[in-house]
Amino acid sequence: MPGAIYAEGLVKTFGDVRALDGVDLDVPEGTVLGLLGPNGAGKTTAVRVLTTLLRPDSGKAVVAGIDVLKNPNEVRRSIGLSGQFAAVDEYLTGRENLQMVGQLYQMSGRDAKTRATELLERFNLSEAGDRPAKTYSGGMRRRLDLAAALVVSPPVMFMDEPTTGLDPRNRQQLWGIIQELVAGGTTLLLTTQYLEEADQLAHDICVVDHGKVIARGTSDQLKSRTGGERVEVVVHERDQLTVATEVLRGFGKGEVSLDDHTRRITVPVTGGAKLLAEVIRELDSRGVEIDDIGLRRPTLDDVFISLTGHAAEGEEEPGRPEEAAK
Amino acid sequence: MSTAAGTATRTAAPRARGGIGQSVRDSLVVAKRNLIRMLRIPEMIIFGLIQPIMFVVLFSYVFGGSISVGGDVSSDLYREFLMAGIFAQTVTFATAGAGAGIADDMHKGLIDRFRSLPMARGAVLTGRTLADLVQTALTIVVLALVALLVGWRIHEGILKMLAGFALLLFLGYAFSWIGALIGLSVRTPEAATSGGLIWLFPLTFISNAFVPSDNMPTLLRHIAEWNPFSATVQACRELFGNLPQGYPVADAWPMQHPVLASLLWSVVIIAVFRTLAVRKYRSATV
Numbered sequence: 001m002p003g004a005i006y007a008e009g010l011v012k013t014f015g016d017v018r019a020l021d022g023v024d025l026d027v028p029e030g031t032v033l034g035l036l037g038p039n040g041a042g043k044t045t046a047v048r049v050l051t052t053l054l055r056p057d058s059g060k061a062v063v064a065g066i067d068v069l070k071n072p073n074e075v076r077r078s079i080g081l082s083g084q085f086a087a088v089d090e091y092l093t094g095r096e097n098l099q100m101v102g103q104l105y106q107m108s109g110r111d112a113k114t115r116a117t118e119l120l121e122r123f124n125l126s127e128a129g130d131r132p133a134k135t136y137s138g139g140m141r142r143r144l145d146l147a148a149a150l151v152v153s154p155p156v157m158f159m160d161e162p163t164t165g166l167d168p169r170n171r172q173q174l175w176g177i178i179q180e181l182v183a184g185g186t187t188l189l190l191t192t193q194y195l196e197e198a199d200q201l202a203h204d205i206c207v208v209d210h211g212k213v214i215a216r217g218t219s220d221q222l223k224s225r226t227g228g229e230r231v232e233v234v235v236h237e238r239d240q241l242t243v244a245t246e247v248l249r250g251f252g253k254g255e256v257s258l259d260d261h262t263r264r265i266t267v268p269v270t271g272g273a274k275l276l277a278e279v280i281r282e283l284d285s286r287g288v289e290i291d292d293i294g295l296r297r298p299t300l301d302d303v304f305i306s307l308t309g310h311a312a313e314g315e316e317e318p319g320r321p322e323e324a325a326k
Numbered sequence: 327m328s329t330a331a332g333t334a335t336r337t338a339a340p341r342a343r344g345g346i347g348q349s350v351r352d353s354l355v356v357a358k359r360n361l362i363r364m365l366r367i368p369e370m371i372i373f374g375l376i377q378p379i380m381f382v383v384l385f386s387y388v389f390g391g392s393i394s395v396g397g398d399v400s401s402d403l404y405r406e407f408l409m410a411g412i413f414a415q416t417v418t419f420a421t422a423g424a425g426a427g428i429a430d431d432m433h434k435g436l437i438d439r440f441r442s443l444p445m446a447r448g449a450v451l452t453g454r455t456l457a458d459l460v461q462t463a464l465t466i467v468v469l470a471l472v473a474l475l476v477g478w479r480i481h482e483g484i485l486k487m488l489a490g491f492a493l494l495l496f497l498g499y500a501f502s503w504i505g506a507l508i509g510l511s512v513r514t515p516e517a518a519t520s521g522g523l524i525w526l527f528p529l530t531f532i533s534n535a536f537v538p539s540d541n542m543p544t545l546l547r548h549i550a551e552w553n554p555f556s557a558t559v560q561a562c563r564e565l566f567g568n569l570p571q572g573y574p575v576a577d578a579w580p581m582q583h584p585v586l587a588s589l590l591w592s593v594v595i596i597a598v599f600r601t602l603a604v605r606k607y608r609s610a611t612v
Contacts, residue, residue, distance in 0.1 A: 051442050055609075064338070076444035077339040087435035091363040103355045104445040105339040106348070132366060148439070152339040 003028040004156050004187035005050060010059035012045055012211075019045040020056065021211035027189060027204070029155075032182050034202030035191040036300075038308065042211040043191035044084065047160045050189065051081045064156045077105070080149035082159045087145060090134040094125050094144050097133060101148045112151075119147040123177070139170030146177065157181065157188045163197060175200055195300035205300075209308045219300060226298045226306045231279055232266045236289035241265070244288045251279055263291070339444055349446040356440075356453020357460075360427070364461055370423070371461060378416040378469050385412065385536065386476055402477060403570045409478045410490070410562035411535030414555060416469055417498030418530060420462045422522030424454055424502040425509030429518035432510070437610055448604045455502040462498045466491060481567025490565035493588050497558045500592040503599035510606040534581075535559050540574050551578035554591035560584035 005027040012020040019042045027033040035043045048054040050061055052072035061068035064078040088097045095116050102112030120129040123143040128136060133144060142162065149157060162178070163171040178201055182188055192198050198205050199219050207215040207222070215222060231251070235244050241258065245265055249256050252267035259265075269275055276295050283290060364371060386405040428451070431437050440450045470478075470491075480487045504525075509518045532549050533539070539550035550556055561584035563569045580587035 048438075053438055053441055073444050076442060077341070079442065081439065081442040083435050083438055087439040089359060089363065089436060090434075091366045092359060096359070096362060100355055100359050101439070101443065104352060104440070104443045104449075106444060107340060154338065 004030075004064055005033070005189055006060075006062040007046070007050065008060040010046065010049055010056045010061065012049060012054065012056045018211045020049070020059075023059070023208070023211070023213055025189075025206065025213075027187055029187050030182075030185045031203040032188040032190060032201055034198035034205045035189060035208060036193075036195065036198050036205055036304070037191075037208035038193065041208045043208060044160055045211075046208070047081075047158050047189065047191060051079055051158050052076055077152075078154055078156055080152070080154040080157045082146045082149040082157070082162055084161045084164060088133045088141060088148060091132055093130050093132055094120060094136070094147075095129045097144060098148060098151060102151045105152045107152070115151055119150065123147045139166055139173065142166060142170065142174060143177070146174070150181070153186075155185075155187060157186050159188065159190045161191055161193065163192070163194065171197075195304060199300050207304065207307055215303075215307050222300065222303045223298045226303045228298075229269060229272065230266050230296045231269050231276060232264060232292075232294050232296050233279075233283070233290055234262065234264050234292040236263075236291050238263055240288045243286055244283060244290075247282050247286060247288070248279070250282075251275060266296075269295075349449060349452070352446040352449030353452040353456060356450055357456040358453075360454055360457030361460060364457065371464070374420060374423070374461065374465055375468055377419070378412055378465065379472050381412050381415065382409070382469070382472055382476060389536075405477050406479065406566075406568040407563070407570060407573075408536065409473045410559045410566060410568060411530075411533075412473070413466060413469060413491075413494050413562065414497065414535060414559045415530045416465060417462050417494050418501050418526055418555065419523070420458060420465065420498060421501040421505035422519055422526070423461075423505070424458045425505035425507075425512075425518040425522035426515045427458075428454060428506055428509030429512055430515040432610060433515060437607075441608075441610070447608060448600070451503075451506050451600075451603055451607055455499060455506060458502050459495060459499050463495055466494065478568075482565060486565040486567075489585075490562040493558055493561050493565075493585065493592075496592045497554070497588065500595035500599075503596055503603055507599055507603040507606060510603060510610055529553065529555055533559065538574065540576065547576075548578070551576045551581050554588070554595065556580065557584050557587035557591055561588045 003026045005025060007023060007025040010020045010023040011018070021042075023042065023046055025033065025046070035046060037043050045054065049056045050063055050068060052068055052075050055069065063075050066074045066078065068075050088094075089100075092100065098116035098119055099109075099112045102115050103109060105112075107115065117126075117129075120126045123146070125140060125143060125147070128140060133141060136144065146159075146162065149159075159178070163174050166174065175197070178188070178190075182201075188201075190198070190201060203218065204216065205219055205222060206213050215225070217225070231248065233244060233248065235241055238260070241260070241263060245256055245258060248265055248267045251269060251271075253270055254268035256265060256267045273295065276293070280290075280293060283293075385408050389404070428437075431440075431450075437450065505522050508521050512518045512521055532542075532546055533553045533556040534550055535555065539547050539556065542550055557580040560575075560581055564584060569575075575581055580591075
């Protein structure tokens with residue numbers, strides 16, 4: 001049986017750009033899928049197709065058991081969307097925004113009003129509820145946007161980069177809300193550029209690049225694919241690098257990599273903490289003074305770099321494919 | 327099903343009622359939103375008023391003495407003649423606002439939000455154009471009062487005057503669908519504002535709004551006589567009793583039957599541009 005979000009062979013091109021190039025997804029009910037990828041990888045396009053905003057050139061999509069292409073309005077009843085831009089009307093108050101969305105979800109005026117009050121309370125916006133959203137901080141706007149997506153407690157939620165641009169405190173707070181939501185059984189598809197976010201929130205992760213899914217699995221599976229643990233040493237004096245490298249080569253299970261500038265030596269190992277203690281003893285007996293030493297497991301950053309050949313953040317932005325196509 | 331802290335059980339939205347009832351209700355919800363915005367940005371209404379008031383004053387005092395209507399050079403006559411033109415220009419220029427507002431909603435992601443909701447498909451645009459209609463009506467009332475101050479009078483009674491205003495508002499409503507289409511077709515609110523204004527200059531000036539069209543070169547005269555804008559202006563002049571004695575009424579059908587022509591034009595414009603705008607809305611991407 002297909003999951004709460006299911007896609008098969010989704011293709012969408014904008015001019016020459018293949019924004020989606022045969023994407024398959026299957027998200028079991030009540031789980032979180034993290035869609036991870038650099039800017040322009042096709043994450044947003046995938047969300048737009050699944051939330052009925054964009055028709056794919058080909059492929060199949062089913063959300064909450066309803067065919068997205070055949071029955072978009074039925075799908076809209078069962079989803080909540082929280083976008084990259086906090087899509088609230090800044091001249092309306094928080095309460096007015098939520099009431100409007102409720103009524104457009106076809107709730108009665110009275111139900112929409114009650115629900116707005118509940119949500120303002122839950123998202124810690126009661127005090128600001130009667131001020132125009134213009135006066136809200138970035139974090140408050142995101143919370144309001146998320147509240148708007150939850151007006152009907154939809155069984156399936158889509159969040160497109162929910163914490164982009166938020167400071168760490170607000171990000172933590174939003175993560176808390178999302179975790180609570182998922183604990184309540186909501187199925188969630190989340191796109192993010194923050195690997196830590198996917199690590200924290202997602203049960204399964206799909207890495208997309210150039211419109212294709214290039215890897216999928218749990219965070220642990222992806223990490224172990226990239227390789228095991230490594231010992232990393234930073235020596236105090238540059239002229240001790242040679243000795244230290246020799247020592248590490250003796251313990252290592254692969255090639256030693258050396259960064260002359262930062263005086264950092266890294267080598268893949270097996271044996272964990274016990275081995276680390278041996279390395280320290282050996283370095284000490286050879287008179288090598290160390291600034292830092294540690295056992296490092298691969299992060300999702302390493303996974304990302306090894307899969308795509310570049311980092312997830314901080315690179316030149318190719319822009320959204322929708323825009324590039326115009 | 328379990329519940330998230332403080333939330334009701336996960337449920338889909340109530341089933342849409344569908345049909346006209348839902349369209350009307352959704353449109354009114356969106357119209358209310360746009361009206362609240364207007365009240366919170368009063369500058370918009372104020373600027374919307376200043377321009378037509380300036381036009382009334384400038385045209386009647388600067389040009390008033392030198393523009394001849396019906397062989398008689400009199401600024402009093404011209405002032406009466408002019409008002410219907412200014413009114414009509416005001417309702418059409420207001421449509422640039424609809425386009426800019428919709429482009430702004432697209433830009434900010436609100437249109438995406440609306441399109442992901444199970445609402446009637448034309449409601450976002452209908453709500454917007456209805457709210458604009460309310461604002462335009464308000465502008466017309468203020469403008470009529472200013473016009474009375476500078477010497478505009480009606481000679482055919484209140485009912486005909488109201489009929490004239492109704493035609494003006496209907497034309498403005500029709501044109502706001504063109505504004506909506508422009509707003510959906512451009513990438514930024516700024517482009518919508520200028521794109522929404524450019525076509526209005528030839529439309530309003532190649533017409534009978536400010537000068538009688540019978541002195542224009544043949545081609546322009548034909549355009550002016552068949553211009554939907556001219557039909558409404560002519561209809562209002564008739565309904566207000568603002569046509570000077572001996573004013574030459576052109577033989578073109580819309581000038582002979584201006585009220586009917588004005589109504590027909592507005593209906594046709596709505597039918598065409600509402601269809602195009604709603605189609606564009608459904609496939610809108612930023």
